[in-house]
Amino acid sequence: MKTGFSAATLAVALALLSPLAAADEASPSLSLTPVVEDPVYTSEDMARLAQLDNGIIVQGADLDTPDGYTSGFRLTAGYSPYRLPQFDLGAELTYRTSDEVPLSMAGESLLMNTTSVGGSLVAGVRLGHLGLYAKTGFAEWNGDPLEPGESARLATAGTSRVNGFGARLDFPSVSGQLEFEEIDAPSMQHLNQLTASLHIPF
Known part of the structure; x- marks a missing residue:
């Protein structure tokens, strides 16, 4: 009697658990922190440092210019508004130092050492595979001539506006980005940049 009752109970339990197990296999796994696409204004070489629960993505990358005079880093924090996922909003912090720039x-x-720290607000929009963005902000900078004498009067420091815009094109097999950034200061002309990049994942 007990054996028959135990067997019947086990059969009923297995029958009830089987649909639950099948449902678990069919349903996708859920995560407390959703995976969010990188903002349109970030480049492929920027590492994702953190993704906060509120959807803000923090990314960073080292900076250097092709001429070898300048190095530094760039840090961005951005997110897409919940009701407007095609828009990206963010802020950017940039530090750059240059040695013996002609x-x-x-x-x-003259040769000059320069240092700049800048902050910008960034906004972008996604149009299918194409993304467009613009940024504006300010940079605190200073420049120190290396030659003594009369050139010392050119030692400068100040705050100038930073403006930039760019476009990013994303496909599964290739992505490209074009960006122009300008600091409105004669001593910082070497930091004005037009950059283009092409990334082919494999």
Whole structure:
């Protein structure tokens, strides 16, 4: 009697558990922190440092110019509004230092060390595979000529506006980005950049 009752109970339990197990296999796994696409204004070489529960993505990358004079880093924090997922909003912090940059100022050539710290607000929009973005902000900078004497009067420091815009094209097999950034200061002309990149994942 007990054996028959135990067997019947086990059969009923297995019958009840089987649909639950099948449902678990069919349903996708859920995560407390949703996976969010990188903002349109970030480049492929930027590492994702953190993704906060509120959807903000923090990314960073080292900076250097092709001429080898400048190095530094860039840190961005951005998110897509919940009701407007095709838009990206964010902020950018940039630090750059340059050593012995050849410049021409006030009719004379000189070498100058420069340092700049800037912050910008960034906004982008996704149009299918194409993304467009623009940024604006300010940079605190200073430049120190290396030559003594009369060129010392050109030692400068100040705050200038930073403007930039760019476009990003994303496909599964290839992505490209084009960006222009300008600091409105004669001493910082070497930091004005037009960059283009092409990434082919494999």
